[in-house]
Amino acid sequence: MGAETDVSGTRLRRAGARRGLPWLVVALWVVLLAVAAPFAGKLGDVQSDRAVDYLPTNADSTQVAKIQDTLPGGESTDLVIVYHRDGGLTAADRATADERVAAIAREHPLSARPEGIGSKDGTTVMYPLSTTGPGQDDEARTTFVKDVRDSVGGGGGLQVRVGGPGAMNTDSMEVYGSLDGPLLYTTVAVVAILLILIYRSPFLWLVPLVVAGLADLLSMAVVYGLHQGFGTTVSSQSAAVMTILVFGAGTDYALLLVARYREELTRRALPLDAMTAALRGCGPAVVASSGTVAAGLLCLLAADLNSSRGMGPIAAVGVLSALLAMTTLLPAVLVLLGRRVFWPLVPAYGQEPRERRSVFAAMGGVAGRRPVAVLVTGGVALGALALGMFSLPGELKLEDSFTSRPESIVAMETLATAYPERSSQPVTVITPTGRADETLAEVRGIRGVAGAERVRDGGGWTELAVTAQDLPESAGERATVQALRDGLDGSHVGGPTAQQMDLEKTNSRDLRAVVPLVVVAVLLILIVLLRSLVAPLLLVAAVVAVWAASLGIAGLVLEPVLGAKGTDPGLPLLSFVFLVALGVDYGIFLMHRVREETLAGAGPTDAALTALRTTGGVIASAGLVLAATFSVLMNMPMTNLLELGFVVAVGVLLDTFLVRTYLVTSAAVALGRRIWWPGALSRRPQDEDPAREDGAELLARR
Template sequence: MGADTEVSGARTRPGVRRALPWLIVAFWVALIAVAGPFAGKLGDVQRDRAVDYLPANADSTQVAKIQDTLPGGESTDLVLVYHRDSGLTPADRATAGEQTAAIAGEHQLSAAPRGVPSEDGTTLMFAVSSTEPGQDEEVRAAFVGEIRETAKGGDGLSVEVGGPGALTVDAQEVYGSLGGPLLYTTVAVVAILLILIYRSPFLWLVPLVVAGMADFLSMAVAYGLNRGFDVTVSGQSSGVMTILVFGAGTDYALLIVARYREELGRHARPHDAMAAALRGCGPAVLASSGTVAAGLLCLMAADLNSSRGMGPVAAVGVLCALFAMTTLLPALLVVLGRRVFWPIVPAYGSVRERRRSLFAAMGGSAGRRPVAVLVSGGVLLGALSLGAFALPGDLRQENFFTSTPDSISAMATLGAAYPDSGTQPITVIAPTGRADEALAEARGTEGVLSAERGRGGGGWTELSVVPRDPAESAGEQATIEALRGALEGSHVGGPSAQQMDLEETNARDLKAVVPLVVLAVLLILVVLLRSLVAPLMLVAAVVAVWGASLGIAGLVFGPVLGFEGTDPGLPLLSFVFLVALGVDYGIFLMHRMREEALSGAGPTEAALTALRTTGAVIASAGLVLAATFGVLMSMPMVALAELGFVVAVGVLLDTFLVRTYLVTSASVALGRTVWWPGALSRKPPAAGPDVPREPELAATR
């Protein structure tokens, strides 16, 4: 009876193994069907208002929140700019009066528009404010569009609609247009690179399809986070999530496929080869993705809404990519069998001729003079880091876009026509019981041109304060600081105050989040590598890469790319991405190095063998990840373009300099000390001379 049961079990296990891939594929089909309706709703909860990016507890954030509760809700503030280079004519002024009167008749405005002429007579400015659109982004966009349709120029008269409301609408239009172009461009870039890497007409399609399904799943999960936990989802965070799904997901696919191809030469059955491949590289993939996710989740400690929301949203992208690449990808590859590698199909038991690979040669140079290579690389990274001092100043509102929408053009016209006066009001929210006192104090504050009472409700009164100095100038910033110091119990906000709070909070978040990221990454590396020295070495390397990448950006942003400012959030976001993703590749290399050391290889042999066997995969993964982040440079937002540039450059530095030369040479120079205080740091009793051995025969492709 027992024998019969044993035989029966032996017969069913192969059947179960053959059915498992099909079951996994069926599970994913059902999962995508369930996730579909939720993924499609992500765009509905995406928010790109100022309050969605502002610091959680900043003064300007309180202003934006209280404005939402006032009668009519959030106000939409616009500036109509009528301009003629040679000077406005009486007909121009009449046109402006007719059009603004028509706008006042068609819409519910807070006050009748009043023209303010420039001293040189070339420009006439009208402030238009309305609570008619409320908080609805589509209604606001329609409202601004109707204003722009009514306010028309011609015959040398230009009419532009600017102001905070117009800038918000233009920004939302840009963010709304990111989804399609960003996804299509990313897919195209990844597809081209995979075709070049795999040199197969079919294989490239498998990881690409899996990444697409992972992206679809991540959209559904991100929607669930927003609905269930009120996680902020912005155009920036959803765009980065897509980049990470395709970039990190393709990296994991490259590692798994490379190991699977290798195992197909050792196993007759594809499912046995895949099982061996997952046993071999699975721990590294799990650890690397866990490290990236942990680093991203540290952003939840940030005070900036946009950064805090990006943490879980981006982590969702990485984890969905991991889930798809460790379940669906292996299942599809096993179902398709060896033929998916056509025309270079790996045959069971096949070997190829020995040949010295590029990475073996590079590792050899690092192995011969490790200290010299290490010092030279460190000096190079240090020198490049000095370029960070050349980064342009903080990004101003008029420099947000790589193109020039109507709102930005209006700001430029206003700046030239009213060089010595403010054109953008400061919003003050005062307790109703102190409204008159606050109004008097505001009017008496140095740098204030005028102040008027606005709406009231819910125990608060809105004041509109016009500064004497231009928007975002040092004088206007001093006025905002003076108002905040003088108006006790009141809140001071508006576009310029928001920008000040963004810059201050980003600097504070950098100090708070960076140590958390470093600590989280170190702890994971210590557990994975069972060492203190190796984790410290890897983290030091990626921090050096971050500094060098910012340095290169300082040399390129202004002179080459024409960026006139640096996004205040760039240092923090680039640090999180480069440290998390850079350590990702370090894990691939060090895990293989540890595997070689455990098999009895000496320190030099383990380091060079690890580089030889993982170098091509890491290089391919680095190229894919750099290219996907490089896609952000084609987007019309300067902040996204800057982030894409710094991360792409950092990934390339990490892939072709740090991993190849510095980590390898440091590992050779440190010897067994790199594994201190773990067991591998102690030399075995009977150890032969530590010389690199010839690479073993590898399976043919």
């Protein structure tokens, strides 16, 4: 009797401990967030969008920027004040301009007194000016540019704009600095609307949304730690993408877990037991898929471009933070809220699932009857779409990097019209001080150079300011930059155009280096997870085809429809990493269920169609949420974000509704057990009825 009492007491204590587990998880998260919150609030302080933060590590223009930081006064801020009147400048206009610029020169420590340069048509006069006063201090640089803009006057038909690299950088930082709030609010609103439509519940949608917000807070704290501990570059672009991934991927994981949890609630009386079963059922797929995404993103560490290399770990932190929150905090909160959180569609214990003909069952029927025809048709369609890549607009110029037209861009456009014969932005040459005069003479003799002057000395280096004969970022100015690099030994050539040239070259190099690394890393992980070679090859080939088709659609849409005047050099690489990693994510969800059904004894066709029928709705919902979150980037005022958001959103939709639904399912039906080769599932069990499998394959061929 005593022994029975002890056993009973032990069981009660274990049951009590299990019931207290959700509360313990919530308590641990409260402590974790209390520690993380102060650090998360500091992330904005370490974000930087200076040119050097985006440049390649070892590029010539990067060396120029680094050496400039060591010269007296540090990094220079170069502006061009532009006075313009459509009918031609009057004598009073010129006097006003001279007076205003002289006042600016008295108030700020400029490198030289600005001299006005009039245009040949008499409509414009520009005053180039440079200062090292702000140095590397972004806030001081912004204050200086604003002071100049407030002091230039204008009115009465006299138009005044402040442009130049310094003004353009300030406008860029202001745009990036304004992203955080609108990006977060818009993302939350989009996810909330979709969750309300998916769950059809006035309460349930709020739980994963709040958990995703807490995951975002945690990821911000971790990224701040990465910056402090390892010097990871944190740009506004990478921070924005991280937020998108936390909400997009996190909501995807929540959709899968909640769907399985709802299903288990009809089989088990206690919510805790149902959640335990749900985690056992879909948890491995969620963990495996998020791990694959993180591994693919971390391949960006092999990139030479600072912004791309920093984005890899930052984006991976976002995905892993979402995984942690959705597999610990979300289950605990759902268990504590009980069944009532699903109101009004509360799943009851013992409730039989409603039999209904779903759209995914109908799609599976098409794939099951004519798998080869579906495969060929889908492959041809993706190939045809990929041809649109040849219509992508050319390289993106600095002046086209905004979707709006800030003051610096308007100033540069005015200069391009009024001074078609000369450049309005400097090309910087850094040369050893011992041969500065010799280098200056060589520079002035190079074809395409309109003028050059010695600027600053320090640390054994001398800075030369070179003016090209051709317009900024034109083919002529690029040729001049290349001629300077080819003709000057021991010197470095930088400036805005040189930086763009280095960005393009490095992005091409990174594409060749990172893409194979991502493919191999993802393929190896899939081979281990699926215990097959054929299925991983199929999934990777599918997502690569989706990436090519998405870029093809971008080639047909970006310029004529969205008004983009160029293609961001980093678009191919970043879109590839995101689409391959996230696309394989969905492939794992589907193939994990196919494997589960096969292990349960289903034939190849039944396993594939059952997997599509049971997971199709969840994967479609997840794809819509992820595509919608990335499309939020299209509303941001930077062209690179617009293009990345468009390509990834289109790719996710293609992957969700064409590749996963039709092509992967058709391939699974057509290949049968061969899709699991050389694993054990590729061999027919001895107790399996050959007629059943043959009949399934016959159905698939019809």
